[in-house]
Amino acid sequence: MEKQKFYMTTAIAYASGKPHIGNTYEIVLADAIARYRRMQGYDVFFQTGTDEHGQKIEEKAKAAGITPKEYVDNVAAEIKRIWDLMNTSYDKFIRTTDDYHEKQVQKMFKKMYAKGDIYKGAYEGWYCTPDESFWTESQLVDGKCPECGREVVKAKEEAYFFRMSKYADRLIEHINTHPEFIQPESRKNEMMNNFLLPGLQDLCVSRSSFKWGIPVDFDEKHVVYVWLDALTNYITGIGYDADGESTEQFKKDWPADLHLIGKDIIRFHTIYWPIFLMSLDLPLPKQVFGHPWLLQGDGKMSKSRGNVIYADDLVDFFGVDAVRYFVLHEMPFENDGVITWELLVERINSELANTLGNLVNRTISMSNKYFGGVVTRTGETEPVDEDLKSMILEIPGKVNAKMDQLRVADAMTEIFALFKRCNKYIDETMPWVLAKDESKKARLEEVLYNLVEGICIGATLLEPFMPGTTERILVQLCAPKRSFEELGTWGLYPSGNKVTEKPEILFARLDLKEVLDKVEAMHAASEAPAEDKKEEEPGIDIEAKPEITYDDFAKLQFQIGEIIACEAVKKSRKLLCSQVKIGSQVRQIVSGIKSGYSPEEMVGKKVMVVTNLKPATLAGQKSEGMILCAEDAEGNLSLMVPDRDMPAGAEVC
């Protein structure tokens, strides 16, 4: 019988820096699914890779004094190293700088252009540098980036746009008739209500403000912009050809069965990507699953705070499979999960060391102690055996049902229930009592046989999730590997086999305090050099605005304002409403700085204010001026305050 194909992908990782544990979660989750499908007998093709173009990378490379290609070569190698460290079984690692990919992206761009789906826009646009986003005049919100609210610069450049609206109705129809397409389902409403139903905006698909990208081959000033470049990896990686010369693999594997992505990019995968495919006359992927994120428990992860958890550190501390276990089992299906050192230690101790490790250990120890390691099936059964067997033989079906819904954590819970049942069986049969009675020898042998058999089935089921552990258990039991079909049969462990003499500790119990001390030491070690680096802080380059004359500048009026009262604007997440004393008058100014300042700490501050800006109304509040504030790439804010004390109203010039 022909194997059924299963093509799945992860998102490709942006090659701007080292991935942390949150990024790593995705590849491990995908790997568990891929391995599981393979075990079920699917012909799986599992693709992952890196997204390597864009202005951010161009800038980082420049700062590092190397070419963008050298830069992404380094990062891609690092990402691949971590994916390999996590023991992930991807079949293909695509890079958007691969030549076949670049060639196809150019062809697709041309094809879409010829079809009229891509057109050249000849109007002035606005560019938000930190977001690398391009906006049309109508998308701007009071002249600022609608994504992040930061300043945009006028980019008086021509750009290519994709006519999204042309396919919107077809997409709405598809989403409505394919409830499984967007998972989890709650995301479907968000896409519909926020983007599709209000009317889809055309998407800018080229850039001319930077060079590091795939050139539009019929218009060299432009490079193809990120989404058309990145998303298409899913088809170029398996051999798509825009001229109709696609490979056999492409014909077999497309459409993809599953795109596994983070919930933050659901929009691009469920709106833009399907529409690109429609434009290319290709079928749509069967399912897009937007997984939640793994967050750190003690606040926001950030590199500058030195508290980012990296996969390789975790692996150093706990081993690959313990880390895989944690991220796979502790993640809720829809909500973000939390990772802390404490949780990790607790889970490892209770499930891996106590339940599983100890079970394997005590079973092997008893086999050696009582029978020199030889495991024999004697047929000396008792009713309790039947209970054990039937429970265990039901597990594969239960795991299957969970995996079909991508409920990976729940599937693992089922497997661990099997191991718990085995521990209970030991208490029920009390081998140490049987051992004291020579006439119960055959019974004791049967009990140990059943345990070994049960563990083998559990270990086999565990393989997609913790492949290394499966291997270690089977080696210790000297058991042959089993196929998925064989899991329905009890008694395949070869009677008379001999298990290892000295059981190896699968997962050592950890002492929380020791682990935390080690973490502390690690942070201390990495923080020290970080201090040195601060002296040569790279600084931030932003898009240069056009030169202005002194007369232009002179039109602006800056003054010192004293904040005499401040409160959060109701029903707004980012706005603070301040009463600002400027000279003899008091003005009300609304600013989007709630993320950086509380109303209480604002009061009493003297800040720099633009005082001759035309008043506007924000979230229902009148605002007469603008409080100036610096912002870094991470969105941290700092008010501009006078270096020496100045009276409210003093002019800044």
Place this chain on the structure above:
RNA sequence: GGCGAGAUAGCUCAGCUGGCUAGAGCACACGGUUCAUACCCGUGGUGUCGAGGGUUCAAGUCCCCCUCUCGCUACCA
């Protein structure tokens, strides 16, 4: 502000189309056991099921309203 989701044991959460004394895991306590990594097995919750109304013989489970949390989106002179 718009749309959506949620509020259940100390913690993380299950509880589908309403039906008997509201569940699981972890943590905690006690008991049992000793093959084992001080492990395993068993037992233990009077929880105002966010507040208040309503429908019903019967409501975490349906309706209304309120409060709070979260997601997406908008708001950042």
